[in-house]
Amino acid sequence: MSSIIHTFLTSNGIQFFPIELPPSPPHSPKKSNFLLYPNLLSLPPTSTSSSYTFTPQVWSPSWHAVRHAMTTYSHYYHDIVSMDDNNDIIPSFITNVLNPWFQNNTLQQQKVTPKEWNAYVELNEKLADQIIKRYRSHQDIIWIHDYQLLLLPSLLRYKLPQATIGLSIYGSCPNLENLGVHGRTLHRSMLAADLIGVQSEFNMPTLSATTTTTFLQPTVHLKATSFAAKERSRDIRRLFMNKRIILCQDTEPTGVLKTLSAIEHYLSTLQKQQQQQIMDQVTFIHICTHASIPQSLDSIPDLVRQINQLYGTPQSVPIHFYHQDLDVDEYDALLSAADVALMMGSHPHASIAAQTFIARRRSTTTPLIVSHGSPLLSSSSNVIAADQSNPKSLASTLAYALLEENQTIAPASLKQQPSFLEKLVQKQQNHQTILLNPTQLNEAYRSAKQRLFLFDYDGTLTPIVSNPDDARPSRALLRYLQALCHDPANVVWIVSGRDQATLESWIGSSVQGIGLSAEHGSFMKLPGEGSIWVDMLATADMGWQSTALEIFESFTAQTPGTVVEQKKASITWHYRNAHDSDFALKQVEACFEQLQKISGVDILRGKMNLEVRSLLVNKGNVVQRIQQSVGADFVLCAGDDRTDEDMFRALKKEPAYCVLIGPQDKETEARYSVPTSEQFVASVGQLAAISSNTQSTL
Numbered sequence: 001m002s003s004i005i006h007t008f009l010t011s012n013g014i015q016f017f018p019i020e021l022p023p024s025p026p027h028s029p030k031k032s033n034f035l036l037y038p039n040l041l042s043l044p045p046t047s048t049s050s051s052y053t054f055t056p057q058v059w060s061p062s063w064h065a066v067r068h069a070m071t072t073y074s075h076y077y078h079d080i081v082s083m084d085d086n087n088d089i090i091p092s093f094i095t096n097v098l099n100p101w102f103q104n105n106t107l108q109q110q111k112v113t114p115k116e117w118n119a120y121v122e123l124n125e126k127l128a129d130q131i132i133k134r135y136r137s138h139q140d141i142i143w144i145h146d147y148q149l150l151l152l153p154s155l156l157r158y159k160l161p162q163a164t165i166g167l168s169i170y171g172s173c174p175n176l177e178n179l180g181v182h183g184r185t186l187h188r189s190m191l192a193a194d195l196i197g198v199q200s201e202f203n204m205p206t207l208s209a210t211t212t213t214t215f216l217q218p219t220v221h222l223k224a225t226s227f228a229a230k231e232r233s234r235d236i237r238r239l240f241m242n243k244r245i246i247l248c249q250d251t252e253p254t255g256v257l258k259t260l261s262a263i264e265h266y267l268s269t270l271q272k273q274q275q276q277q278i279m280d281q282v283t284f285i286h287i288c289t290h291a292s293i294p295q296s297l298d299s300i301p302d303l304v305r306q307i308n309q310l311y312g313t314p315q316s317v318p319i320h321f322y323h324q325d326l327d328v329d330e331y332d333a334l335l336s337a338a339d340v341a342l343m344m345g346s347h348p349h350a351s352i353a354a355q356t357f358i359a360r361r362r363s364t365t366t367p368l369i370v371s372h373g374s375p376l377l378s379s380s381s382n383v384i385a386a387d388q389s390n391p392k393s394l395a396s397t398l399a400y401a402l403l404e405e406n407q408t409i410a411p412a413s414l415k416q417q418p419s420f421l422e423k424l425v426q427k428q429q430n431h432q433t434i435l436l437n438p439t440q441l442n443e444a445y446r447s448a449k450q451r452l453f454l455f456d457y458d459g460t461l462t463p464i465v466s467n468p469d470d471a472r473p474s475r476a477l478l479r480y481l482q483a484l485c486h487d488p489a490n491v492v493w494i495v496s497g498r499d500q501a502t503l504e505s506w507i508g509s510s511v512q513g514i515g516l517s518a519e520h521g522s523f524m525k526l527p528g529e530g531s532i533w534v535d536m537l538a539t540a541d542m543g544w545q546s547t548a549l550e551i552f553e554s555f556t557a558q559t560p561g562t563v564v565e566q567k568k569a570s571i572t573w574h575y576r577n578a579h580d581s582d583f584a585l586k587q588v589e590a591c592f593e594q595l596q597k598i599s600g601v602d603i604l605r606g607k608m609n610l611e612v613r614s615l616l617v618n619k620g621n622v623v624q625r626i627q628q629s630v631g632a633d634f635v636l637c638a639g640d641d642r643t644d645e646d647m648f649r650a651l652k653k654e655p656a657y658c659v660l661i662g663p664q665d666k667e668t669e670a671r672y673s674v675p676t677s678e679q680f681v682a683s684v685g686q687l688a689a690i691s692s693n694t695q696s697t698l
């Protein structure tokens, strides 16, 4: 049962409400929603503005979508929590740094003080805590809305390594790396999300192995075209009778110049006679609103005048140029009167304008020229891509769009793109592990005060080999473990299926201060000098052992190449070296069936082995016990086989680095993976070096 945790910051405060839908709303029987959301009442009212300033539209997708959800499903919400009573406090880092950067790609403030940054971190932490408290593993999806809470992805990822996290930026994503050290932190944090949605391609962040990006369609909520707009549209068409109207709209000053240059180029390449014909057939109406381009466009009127003088006649003016805010009806009228529209640029305003044109255009065959990368290219018919910075290519796209036959292209069936949420759900379903990033691990290690290590042995700290006796630890590994144990901030445990004697002679005898757990927790030896082995099953009934041994021995006799490894409290049957592997696999199934008849035991399918142990122990219990006694703020737990999944599961709710040694797509409870034990040991070596260096400088 999936549910969504929405996180949002209102523009006027840090108050938010987590709101939950009960498990079974009738129209969505399998889903419950869980929303973290700001004060609904503080949302700006739906735009009633009479002019197109574009600002309300830029915000409206998110406001509208959530407001719609809130009102439609409001009777299902509960658990409304207000995080902070003070509505007006918004960290200045958001207002002075993030807002100008994301909205206008400008910097208002050169330096961010530690106090400002800390306030921002604190806000993100508060929200993260609220989400973590409510998050239900394997059920919930976390959806962070917009750019204000960019530290959330990494804070959540650290504590909820397996969570599916989406981040939607309702606009473009300017390059955060230009914001110095804090920008880089935010950039890295964004990459902890599984899916990032942006409304335009502008400066997409560099992606990590696990983060993907997608375009968000701006949802423009429009009223039906008014009667006045329809009338006005007819007037415009009458005014330009027998002419094709090319409507150009720019939302960035540089775009205006580029569009005009392309028009100029288009006209200049025509022969004199053709120019005359085209001018009789076509007129350009260029609009740019004050709201989107507030500054004056000094040199542009000259360029327009120049083009009009060169190519116009007393009967026909090539370009009608308007730098002014237009009345809604006037704007709608222009959109529906146009025969071709050119709405380019990467700014979200351009996306909104293009989307509005799609909604208002005369027919689905009316061509629209947009920039490469626009999400409209794949979702709407007759949308053509062009490069605005190349006047020659833009001119030829214009010529192409003007061709009569392009006006009669049958409307392509609109491709239904999966929504952001659908993609997020897909991500949740095929969740892969994240390749462990040693640099990130090292950073977390450095900043932790108390650390706990829970290492499986075979396949994790040593590669799997065909003979169990050959899986001895390397010297380097023993050195690393010793360095970790020397650091007073560390507690190090080996949690293995191996027996006491092997662990003691291979590791315990060389590494001072290490904790050992043998046979899946049947025997434990605490870290620290002088500690002794404790038999955790001292009082347990072990009567099952003889029956299990008999079964294993009989299968060994029938299956050449297989061997039994008898340990104190568990028995392992190895079939890695079976002479006939197909036959061995069948024997494993038959053996498994017989073992199932024994009560009080767990039968484990290990790496080319079957293992029987008491039901009373497993690595999960071991980890829980250790972890409770240590209280670490950094936990690194690594393993490679199914018995290790118990450890990962036990740490599910903890801020732990659970690392699977194996392929990234292997099904596991671990959040991270490292392909081989050699690579993992190298990472452990780096942590050991950090501790050794710190110790030597103390």
Ligand SMILES: O=P(O)(O)OC[C@H]1O[C@H](O[C@H]2O[C@H](CO)[C@@H](O)[C@H](O)[C@H]2O)[C@H](O)[C@@H](O)[C@@H]1O
Residues within 6 Å of the ligand: 456, 457, 458, 459, 463, 464, 465, 466, 467, 468, 469, 471, 495, 496, 497, 498, 499, 565, 572, 574, 576, 606, 607, 608, 609, 611, 641, 643
């Ligand atoms: O919990 P672990 O430390 O991973 O121990 C699990 C079992 O590991 C050993 O068997 C496995 O490793 C052998 C050496 O690489 C390999 O030959 C065998 O095929 C694997 O199953 C060990 O022999 C068992 O006792 C452990 O339970």
